[in-house]
Amino acid sequence: MICYCFGISREAVRTHFARPGARLDDFITATGITTKCTACAIDLDVMLDEVNEAAVAGRSAAREDVPRRGWRTAIERVDSGFLVCDGSMRTSVRLANYPPYFENLALCAPHHFKLMLFDNDGRACARAKGRVEPGEETTIDLSALAGCPPQGWFLLRQRPESAGHYGTMRPQAVLDGGTWVACYHTQFHTDAARDGRRSSTPLRSVAGRTRALISIINGSARATDFRATLEGGSSAQTAEGKLLGNGACFLDVDTVFPKLPPGAPLILRVQSTQPTRKNLLNRHPDGSFGVDHFPNLV
Amino acid sequence: MARSASTTFPTWCDVAKNRRLFAYLSPLILPLVPGRAGATHFSLNLANALEDVAGDPGDAEIACRIQVFVAGEAASDETRTIRVKAGKPDQSHVDCRFAPEALGYAEITITADRPFFRKILTEHMYSIVERPDGGTFIVNAAFKFSDPVTINLMRRIGKFCLVHPAHCVAKARNIGNSALIVNPFEGPVAARLATRTGKEIRRRLAPHQAALIPLEELIDDDRISCVLYTGSNRYPGWDVRHAFGDANRINRIDHLEFFRGDPTIRHLSTKQYVRAALRNTARNLGLRN
Numbered sequence: 001m002i003c004y005c006f007g008i009s010r011e012a013v014r015t016h017f018a019r020p021g022a023r024l025d026d027f028i029t030a031t032g033i034t035t036k037c038t039a040c041a042i043d044l045d046v047m048l049d050e051v052n053e054a055a056v057a058g059r060s061a062a063r064e065d066v067p068r069r070g071w072r073t074a075i076e077r078v079d080s081g082f083l084v085c086d087g088s089m090r091t092s093v094r095l096a097n098y099p100p101y102f103e104n105l106a107l108c109a110p111h112h113f114k115l116m117l118f119d120n121d122g123r124a125c126a127r128a129k130g131r132v133e134p135g136e137e138t139t140i141d142l143s144a145l146a147g148c149p150p151q152g153w154f155l156l157r158q159r160p161e162s163a164g165h166y167g168t169m170r171p172q173a174v175l176d177g178g179t180w181v182a183c184y185h186t187q188f189h190t191d192a193a194r195d196g197r198r199s200s201t202p203l204r205s206v207a208g209r210t211r212a213l214i215s216i217i218n219g220s221a222r223a224t225d226f227r228a229t230l231e232g233g234s235s236a237q238t239a240e241g242k243l244l245g246n247g248a249c250f251l252d253v254d255t256v257f258p259k260l261p262p263g264a265p266l267i268l269r270v271q272s273t274q275p276t277r278k279n280l281l282n283r284h285p286d287g288s289f290g291v292d293h294f295p296n297l298v
Numbered sequence: 299m300a301r302s303a304s305t306t307f308p309t310w311c312d313v314a315k316n317r318r319l320f321a322y323l324s325p326l327i328l329p330l331v332p333g334r335a336g337a338t339h340f341s342l343n344l345a346n347a348l349e350d351v352a353g354d355p356g357d358a359e360i361a362c363r364i365q366v367f368v369a370g371e372a373a374s375d376e377t378r379t380i381r382v383k384a385g386k387p388d389q390s391h392v393d394c395r396f397a398p399e400a401l402g403y404a405e406i407t408i409t410a411d412r413p414f415f416r417k418i419l420t421e422h423m424y425s426i427v428e429r430p431d432g433g434t435f436i437v438n439a440a441f442k443f444s445d446p447v448t449i450n451l452m453r454r455i456g457k458f459c460l461v462h463p464a465h466c467v468a469k470a471r472n473i474g475n476s477a478l479i480v481n482p483f484e485g486p487v488a489a490r491l492a493t494r495t496g497k498e499i500r501r502r503l504a505p506h507q508a509a510l511i512p513l514e515e516l517i518d519d520d521r522i523s524c525v526l527y528t529g530s531n532r533y534p535g536w537d538v539r540h541a542f543g544d545a546n547r548i549n550r551i552d553h554l555e556f557f558r559g560d561p562t563i564r565h566l567s568t569k570q571y572v573r574a575a576l577r578n579t580a581r582n583l584g585l586r587n
Contacts, residue, residue, distance in 0.1 A: 206433075292552065
């Protein structure tokens with residue numbers, strides 16, 4: 001049974017969608033499924049995904065049924081993000097390892113982590129390591145680490161120590177400016193790209209200013225050239241720069257591109273010869289900041 | 299709960315070629331802050347989006363329906379028609395500006411007059427909030443249905459769970475933090491926010507209601523805290539950073555994170571295992587990141 005309110009079986013769902021061109025709306029209208037308590041909505045989504053998979057030749061209906069053969073290996077996660085600990089703000093990294101409802105710790109796995117801090121010139125300046133057990137959380141104040149640079153970036157490796165789920169372990173970087181706090185979730189370091197995904201961000205010019213800073217991290221040990229292109233209206237402006245291996249920098253968009261086209265949606269694109277990670281910081285007039293990584297696609 | 303009237307579940311055009319086409323994209327849910335907190339600008343780059351999701355370079359007529367719900371009520375409902383010829387849309391962007399009287403959300407549904415899309419999710423889904431003082435920040439939209447992370451979570455864990463590990467409220471430093479939760483469905487949702495100290499907030503959201511839930515009653519003052527979000531149904535949620543006691547002075551809105559159902563252990567072939575071991579060794583020696 002998938003919907004107890006209207007007594008709809010899973011078989012009824014499969015039968016309906018076995019017909020090519022079957023419409024979900026028709027099924028909802030005919031049966032009332034998902035319209036009363038709505039608890040079945042998630043289960044229906046999962047089922048539709050399975051039906052979908054099963055309908056395509058050569059693909060398994062249940063991806064979970066992949067044979068478990070080969071070398072058993074823990075999946076290491078390597079994330080990165082920028083840091084600022086220059087007195088105007090400090091950066092912390094936050095890890096939490098909890099199961100849903102805080103109930104079943106067996107769903108989680110203990111993780112150990114290694115953290116490396118780099119300055120803008122690509123020098124490894126500080127390190128830290130530790131463990132996060134299921135049911136635990138930790139805050140790593142980067143400014144408290146000996147050798148922490150005023151600006152730079154961090155590389156965080158997390159390795160699970162047993163079978164479980166990644167769960168809530170996606171790190172958050174916390175920027176604390178004293179009278180404001182902003183967070184961003186880190187991304188895989190392998191998301192670094194030369195161009196394409198996560199290489200462009202929308203901006204908005206208000207009174208001729210974007211108030212935007214762009215963080216660029218060189219994800220490679222080799223030096224890289226980069227080119228930032230600001231497109232808006234019918235015009236495009238470019239600026240170029242270099243980063244040392246493992247280096248990083250912040251671009252002040254209003255300084256690099258002093259003549260912004262008025263009133264047009266702006267897109268800033270960063271291309272590089274080596275893979276780079278990009279984040280956006282928004283300075284607000286009251287001194288607070290917003291922060292985010294470049295969107296996946298714009 | 300009903301999907302958009304024109305929503306069609308997969309229509310397979312050519313199963314033999316392992317090719318499916320869809321007549322719709324999963325609706326996007328975009329949170330809308332009140333106009334006094336800022337104007338929300340949504341811009342969908344259709345030309346780029348079609349490059350990503352169009353199943354063929356042919357002609358089609360696409361409808362972009364933008365429904366706005368404010369304070370739980372339908373506030374506007376507009377449909378824009380875009381004609382695609384040889385894969386190129388007759389307008390490059392769909393732009394909207396929202397400045398509602400109260401908290402709300404926009405539901406953006408894109409359908410085609412024939413099976414046209416090769417996947418039902420588009421990642422072109424952000425908006426920019428422009429604050430009254432001229433500050434701006436980006437907000438990501440959420441999928442109403444078919445989010446792979448949600449499906450993964452339900453398949454592997456069987457429970458809906460969102461998380462934010464770094465909420466922070468500090469009264470003396472004028473730092474406020476709230477959770478923005480949207481119920482885009484036709485039925486009510488009972489949301490539950492909990493901390494490991496046993497504190498919790500329960501909130502019932504009527505259909506099409508958006509709620510801003512201040513966190514100062516839930517988490518300790520000036521201490522970074524983790525909050526888990528569960529409920530009777532799934533719902534999209536965002537973390538809203540603002541001045542203490544003034545939810546209209548917002549400096550950042552980010553989506554809440556999912557409890558990830560990804561397993562920590564995988565099985566590799568010998569070749570994959572050797573490559574992973576070499577990569578790991580190189581990282582340990584500082585030869586690569």
